[in-house]
Amino acid sequence: xxxxxxxxxxxxxxxxxxxxxxxxxxxxxxxxxxxxxxxxxxxxxxxxxxxxxxxxxxxxxxxxxxxxxxxxxxxxxxxxxxxxxxxxxxxxxxxxxxxxxxxxxxxxxxxxxxxxxxxxxxxxxxxxxxxxxxxxxxxxxxxxxxxxxxxxxxxxxxxxxxxxxxxxxxxxxxxxxxxxxxxxxxxxxxxxxxxxxxxxxxxxxxxxxxxxxxxxxxxxxxxxxxxxxxxxxxxxxxxxxxxxxxxxxxxxxxxxxxxxx
Amino acid sequence: xxxxxxxxxxxxxxxxxxxxxxxxxxxxxxxxxxxxxxxxxxxxxxxxxxxxxxxxxxxxxxxxxxxxxxxxxxxxxxxxxxxxxxxxxxxxxxxxxxxxxxxxxxxxxxxxxxxxxxxxxxxxxxxxxxxxxxxxxxxxxxxxxxxxxxxxxxxxxxxxxxxxxxxxxxxxxxxxxxxxxxxxxxxxxxxxxxxxxxxxxxxxxxxxxxxxxxxxxxxxxxxxxxxxxxxxxxxxxxxxxxxxxxxxxxxxxxxxxxxxxxxxxxxxxxxxxxxxxxxxxxxxxxxxxxxxxxxxxxxxxxxxxxxxxxxxxxxxxxxxxxxxxxxxxxxxxxxxxxxxxxxxxxxxxxxxxxxxxxxxxxxxxxxxxxxxxxxxxxxxxxxxxxxxxx
Numbered sequence: 001x002x003x004x005x006x007x008x009x010x011x012x013x014x015x016x017x018x019x020x021x022x023x024x025x026x027x028x029x030x031x032x033x034x035x036x037x038x039x040x041x042x043x044x045x046x047x048x049x050x051x052x053x054x055x056x057x058x059x060x061x062x063x064x065x066x067x068x069x070x071x072x073x074x075x076x077x078x079x080x081x082x083x084x085x086x087x088x089x090x091x092x093x094x095x096x097x098x099x100x101x102x103x104x105x106x107x108x109x110x111x112x113x114x115x116x117x118x119x120x121x122x123x124x125x126x127x128x129x130x131x132x133x134x135x136x137x138x139x140x141x142x143x144x145x146x147x148x149x150x151x152x153x154x155x156x157x158x159x160x161x162x163x164x165x166x167x168x169x170x171x172x173x174x175x176x177x178x179x180x181x182x183x184x185x186x187x188x189x190x191x192x193x194x195x196x197x198x199x200x201x202x203x204x205x206x207x208x209x210x211x212x213x214x215x216x217x218x219x220x221x222x223x224x225x226x227x228x229x230x231x232x233x234x235x236x237x238x239x240x241x242x243x244x245x246x247x248x249x250x251x252x253x254x255x256x257x258x259x260x261x
Numbered sequence: 262x263x264x265x266x267x268x269x270x271x272x273x274x275x276x277x278x279x280x281x282x283x284x285x286x287x288x289x290x291x292x293x294x295x296x297x298x299x300x301x302x303x304x305x306x307x308x309x310x311x312x313x314x315x316x317x318x319x320x321x322x323x324x325x326x327x328x329x330x331x332x333x334x335x336x337x338x339x340x341x342x343x344x345x346x347x348x349x350x351x352x353x354x355x356x357x358x359x360x361x362x363x364x365x366x367x368x369x370x371x372x373x374x375x376x377x378x379x380x381x382x383x384x385x386x387x388x389x390x391x392x393x394x395x396x397x398x399x400x401x402x403x404x405x406x407x408x409x410x411x412x413x414x415x416x417x418x419x420x421x422x423x424x425x426x427x428x429x430x431x432x433x434x435x436x437x438x439x440x441x442x443x444x445x446x447x448x449x450x451x452x453x454x455x456x457x458x459x460x461x462x463x464x465x466x467x468x469x470x471x472x473x474x475x476x477x478x479x480x481x482x483x484x485x486x487x488x489x490x491x492x493x494x495x496x497x498x499x500x501x502x503x504x505x506x507x508x509x510x511x512x513x514x515x516x517x518x519x520x521x522x523x524x525x526x527x528x529x530x531x532x533x534x535x536x537x538x539x540x541x542x543x544x545x546x547x548x549x550x551x552x553x554x555x556x557x558x559x560x561x562x563x564x565x566x567x568x569x570x571x572x573x574x575x576x577x578x579x580x581x582x583x584x585x586x587x588x589x590x591x592x593x594x595x596x597x598x599x600x601x602x603x604x605x606x607x608x609x610x611x612x613x614x615x616x617x618x619x620x621x622x623x624x625x626x627x628x629x630x631x632x633x634x635x636x637x638x639x640x641x642x643x644x645x646x647x648x649x650x651x
Contacts, residue, residue, distance in 0.1 A: 070288065155570070172364070186306070186309055186310070187277060187280045187281050187282070187284055187306060187309075187310050188277065189277065189310045189311040190270075190274055190277050190308060190310065190311035190312070190314065190315070190324065191311050191314075191324075192272055193273045193276075193277065194270065194273065197273075252586075
């Protein structure tokens with residue numbers, strides 16, 4: 001099983017503040033981390049390799065400093081790491097990002113599986129994983145909480161839904177985006193850290209990819225960010241107090257008042 | 262903590278051990294304390310993070326370069342794990358106590374057979390010397406090993422064996438020639454599952470409750486001749502040379518316990534308000550904390566110095582090894598007792614982890630040789646040293 005894990009370096013959002021005047025993220029002085037959801041994708045990739053053999057490669061797109069995130073992936077057990085970095089990639093929306101990553105993935109062929117975190121904690125769109133699948137014409141399953149079965153040509157996975165999960169079978173190669181329920185990411189090993197310390201990330205520019213320049217970066221991005229704002233909280237929750245029976249009675253009264261029952 | 266100028270590799274070992282302690286041990290510590298169940302999930306995480314490799318030679322899956330020992334590495338890990346939970350740290354450390362005899366005295370074949378799996382952390386080791394009537398007087402052991410063809414037949418009972426029942430590989434000291442006293446003891450590698458080898462009751466302890474402490478029962482247990490470590494009669498040499506190298510690890514455990522208690526106490530004193538201000542502003546409290554910090558740092562510096570000198574290849578270090586174990590464990594006992602005092606009534610409540618540290622600290626003054634026995638070793642060494650000067 002040859003796995004490619006897509007990794008994004010993001011600002012540590014527990015530290016991020018929004019500039020109230022410009023409504024943009026204030027990134028200055030904020031530490032960069034591996035997108036937390038991607039850590040689950042890395043862990044799953046490494047586990048698949050440990051169990052079924054093969055390789056795990058990590059791929060990212062971003063400025064040169066995103067190498068740090070890839071080096072961390074190496075310390076966690078990834079075999080090799082590749083960074084797509086070029087001014088031409090800057091300003092990409094999810095469409096251009098998916099396209100660029102897909103072109104990088106083509107260079108990393110052959111592969112059986114692409115793993116992504118469910119979404120990045122900075123943009124929160126959750127579009128890039130499925131977007132990569134579309135660009136490459138592959139099957140994808142989002143929000144995977146468990147890989148049940150691994151076969152040479154197909155997977156059986158559990159996809160998380162609001163009220164449970166679905167069991168899906170998909171052919172390989174495929175793209176999965178994973179949720180944090182899928183595993184418990186490991187602590188980097190000493191050997192992994194020693195390897196990461198001297199590891200050189202391979203950097204590819206636009207010239208290294210077979211890519212149409214008008215589909216890259218800002219030029220390839222139909223999405224324009226008009227405004228970023230914190231949505232107003234609509235509606236208020238109400239906590240009912242008292243013993244369980246009293247709460248149940250109060251709830252029933254409320255529902256009757258609302259004409260629901 | 263002072264800057265001890267760790268190498269990059271040592272710093273990495275410390276960082277990984279700290280991450281395991283904070284991310285893997287801390288969330289399950291209280292539960293294991295309560296249930297007294299062995300923390301296999303932590304041992305697996307330690308294994309995955311390569312922590313069992315730090316004191317095993319490179320040639321057998323470890324990280325120690327040829328000619329070195331890895332005592333300092335071992336101390337770094339034990340200190341970090343003990344800072345969060347000394348009981349779980351003991352399970353890790355006791356495996357090293359069990360495999361050091363193989364590292365030090367094992368034949369090439371024995372090393373190849375046992376060390377790689379121990380380095381991978383797939384299995385744990387344990388060390389069995391103590392018996393019901395042979396504690397400080399280790400020469401009083403009664404477990405016998407009688408040669409019978411290609412086997413030794415073991416009979417007897419070992420007591421209070423850390424990792425008993427959980428470990429797969431046991432180093433067992435038994436008498437092959439009772440007439441020769443302590444020179445009649447030999448060391449054997451005994452695998453779990455060997456017919457005639459079973460486990461007795463699991464002890465309920467004052468502290469380090471999550472660690473497994475059990476009897477090993479040998480009833481006509483046949484051990485292949487190839488599992489003899491060194492040669493017949495070398496049993497006590499194996500035991501003493503091993504303990505000389507592991508006592509700094511007890512010191513490191515004590516330093517970790519003391520550091521954890523100091524961290525707890527300072528954090529509590531900053532938050533606890535009495536007489537309208539945090540108690541850390543009271544000089545009476547500050548002085549207690551200052552003494553705790555002085556002692557903890559001094560113990561750490563001593564542990565590191567002894568571990569480094571062993572790694573550097575000094576010839577005789579029984580005295581220093583005894584000194585550092587004694588000093589650091591006495592420090593841990595005092596510092597944890599003071600930490601409970603800083604917490605006052607809250608410190609006495611089991612809801613707070615600080616009383617656990619005090620209970621855990623006590624064992625460091627007792628096991629791997631009581632501090633009284635350590636002082637005997639030191640006293641004897643002083644007498645010899647000064648006699649030689651004349």
